[in-house]
Amino acid sequence: MIEDLRYGIFSNNSKHISNDRLTLVGLGASDIYVYSNWDNAVVALENGEIDVALVDESIHNTSGADCVRKLRRHAVRSLPVIMVTPDQRKESVLNSIAAGCGGYVLRPYSMETLKRHVFAAYMSATPDEIEQELLKSSWDLVANGSFDEAIDSFSEILEEVAEADKNPAEEYFEKGLNFLAQEKYGKAIIAFNKAIALNEMYAEAYKGMADAYKGKGDMSSYQDYLNKAADIYAVQDSLDNVKELFIEILQNEPDAVNPFNRLGVKLRKDGDYHGAIKAYHQACTFTPNDANLYYNMARAYTYAKDYESALNYTELSLRLDSSLEPSRALHTQIVKLIEKRQKENPTPEESTPKVTIDDELEE
Structure with a gap:
């Protein structure tokens, strides 16, 4: 699976670029792209040309955490963005998590270490195979004009949101906060990844429902489900803000009992x-x-x-x-x-x- 992914290395440090590229080749990867300036990077991100991003500790005097934020603004939220840096300060780790990194690898690293982080980041940021196949088949039904079947299919994905007391993504988010408080940063990152991936999936399902109703000529339901998709993104924005606020508390009040x-x-x-x-x-x-x-x-x-x-x-x-x-x-x-x-x-x-x-x- 790892060898089939498309990788983007975001760095202007030739030594780090060479090392990261050689490591990825060693893992079997063949689609590896280097972005040393933001213009090329933005185009690649907006076109969905990469599956995993490796971000150096800085690009043109931009900190690693700010690089992650820039990536987030131009890519899908669930894109795995892995920081690869020699900086092991607690403050830097927390800043990167607040920015939305999907993994944190310390230089120098072994091939096995990068492999483990890439796998964890990608898997936690991706719906499982059953959900992926259900999404794909649902969109195929929309494309084929089978709108009623598409609505039933998308509804299966959204059942857990409708039946649960709260969005299941929020449960992962709360786990992430608890892991942060316990300084279990790797587990916190994976929990936040899962929260984002679930919200992405729910938003896509709502958009699919909207398209299916549009195909049926039901414009009222079309608008209603578009609004539901927008609500999911608003929830994620709110969760991201809470995460940043919580990290700010951890940084400014490291001895806070609670x-x-x-x-x-x-x-x-x-x-x-x-x-x-x-x-x-x-x-x-x-x-x-x-x-x-x-x-x-x-x-x-x-x-x-x-x-x-x-x-x-x-x-x-x-x-x-x-x-x-x-x-x-x-x-x-x-x-x-x-x-x-x-x-x-x-x-x-x-x-x-x-x-x-x-x-x-x-x-």
């Missing part, structure tokens, strides 16, 4: 209340007995107007620390908000389940 709590605070201040709530829930796995954390969760739920959940978390915060005055004040405020809403809307509403805590937490 970086997810800090992420939640930043997202809440930015008005992303649902993102903040997700971050706080991840924070609970790090510091489950932190009364301040549950107070922060309650604030986020309050801003999101989920007053029942907010009330539950203020109560949990006070059970952990009865002297926490901000929690007590927020609890009083939320009770008043709930009473006000009940007066304005007397129809009984389904209550949110109470938060449960284990015996250790109660002690």
